[in-house]
Amino acid sequence: MLDWPRSNVDAVIVDLDGTMVDTLGDFVQALQRMVADLPLPYRDFVVEQALVERLVGKGSENLIKGLLAHIDQGVAATDNVALFEQAWASYQHHYRAINGRYSEVYPGVRDALAGWQQAGLPMVCVTNKPAAFARDLLQEKGLAPFFPLVIGGDTVARKKPDPMPLLHACERLGTVPGRTLMVGDSSNDAQAARAAGCPVLLVSYGYNHGEPVDQVDADAVVDRLTQLRWI
Numbered sequence: 001m002l003d004w005p006r007s008n009v010d011a012v013i014v015d016l017d018g019t020m021v022d023t024l025g026d027f028v029q030a031l032q033r034m035v036a037d038l039p040l041p042y043r044d045f046v047v048e049q050a051l052v053e054r055l056v057g058k059g060s061e062n063l064i065k066g067l068l069a070h071i072d073q074g075v076a077a078t079d080n081v082a083l084f085e086q087a088w089a090s091y092q093h094h095y096r097a098i099n100g101r102y103s104e105v106y107p108g109v110r111d112a113l114a115g116w117q118q119a120g121l122p123m124v125c126v127t128n129k130p131a132a133f134a135r136d137l138l139q140e141k142g143l144a145p146f147f148p149l150v151i152g153g154d155t156v157a158r159k160k161p162d163p164m165p166l167l168h169a170c171e172r173l174g175t176v177p178g179r180t181l182m183v184g185d186s187s188n189d190a191q192a193a194r195a196a197g198c199p200v201l202l203v204s205y206g207y208n209h210g211e212p213v214d215q216v217d218a219d220a221v222v223d224r225l226t227q228l229r230w231i
């Protein structure tokens, strides 16, 4: 168990992909359907989970750009605005259609959130996923009641690892960053938290751009969110 003084924390910011929900299956499906709408060589590409795990984390636009550049080895996609626009429209269409169908809530998440709620902690979801997709996913997985406030990758001008979404969350919560705990799965979350001045807890099971989280500067790492115990 990881003991954390309840008196030091006024609210919790929780990341979505890789922390609450394993969404790699959704990303793989949406991207596979997206490339099928594009010309060759993209159309024939088989999207594998391990590649998506490395590319995910910095928002959907970044994920798509990363995939296109991976397929054409950076030759065409980088400056091809028309290709990106086509891919982005197709991706949104397909993601909306399958959102949540190929993803699962990680073990311990529901119990942990219920416990934090019982401890009187307001919670806000801060994700780099577009806010509408995040809200639909939380709804689909029965997690929406924990999060009256969802801040997506398109809610403010900059995404994590920039501190802006976290500072915006604190402002909306009316809490100071130093007493607002960030819970996430990647260096994005940890860097954003450090820059905002929030304490940060990471889970070991998420994506972190395909790297282990032990190297990331964080206050603690847990294997399950239920390991966090308020004392």
Ligand SMILES: O=C(O)COP(=O)(O)O
Pocket (backbone or CB within 6 Å): 015, 016, 017, 018, 056, 057, 058, 059, 060, 063, 126, 127, 128, 129, 130, 160
């Ligand atoms: O959509 C992404 O790139 C990752 O989203 P996250 O911030 O919820 O991990």
Ligand SMILES: [Mg+2]
Pocket (backbone or CB within 6 Å): 015, 016, 017, 018, 019, 057, 184, 185, 186, 206
């Ligand atoms: Mg994440």
